[in-house]
Amino acid sequence: MSAQKGKDLLLKVDAEGQGNFTTIAGLRSRRIAFNAATVDITDSESAGRWRELLGGAGVQRAALSGSGIFKDAGSDATLRQIFFDSRVVPFQAVIPDFGTVTGPFQVTALEYGGEHDGEVTFEATLESAGALAFVAA
Template sequence: MAAQPGKDLLIKIDMDGTGRFETVAGLRATRLSLNAETVDVTTLDSPGGWRELLGGAGLRSAALSGNGVFKDAATDARLRALFFAGEIPTAQVIVPSFGTLQGPFQITAIDYAGTHDGEATYELTLASAGAIAFTAAS
């Protein structure tokens, strides 16, 4: 597989609760992290003293983050409204040549920054708040 452009890794947000997704404006960098906690079932009888893990158990989660240039676009307004209302929207993450992950995400942080001689920037963090569906790229 050829290298993929980072700009194609997109975070999209449901704009009105109807499944109308738009790419979050102004992002320059995005990150998706998938996590699975382990459940240790090791005992004194474990073969060779090696750790044993319980398959299919443990907490799974996903985290999204991104940073970019603040544009005050419609998606920025939607994210702010969701954050202050404490709502949990549906979000999508498009990973090039891999697929799409979709599910409920809570906005856990929005940070704004700027310097006197530069552009206004922001950072966004979202945490999964339920089951995440995966659809492979075709």
């Protein structure tokens, strides 16, 4: 994968679950992280006392996050309502020249901030809440 513009990594939400994804407006930074928990099966007979892991046994998860400014009243209200309702809804991360990750996420953090001489900003964190689908670019 060659160098890409950060603005091309998009976070989208399908608030109604109808397959209509809308880009969350005003994001200046975005991030997606994948993690897998390990299951340690090391015992006294492990070769050279090296740790051994059980493949395919750990819990996988993904986290999406973004921060930015309020730019679009509709997507701001949607994200806020999803948080206050504690709903799990489909989100999508579009990663240029890599692919698209789609699946259920819950908004686990929504923060607002601002300086006296600047704009109001927000930060959102989402955690996966089920199986994710990946489609290569």
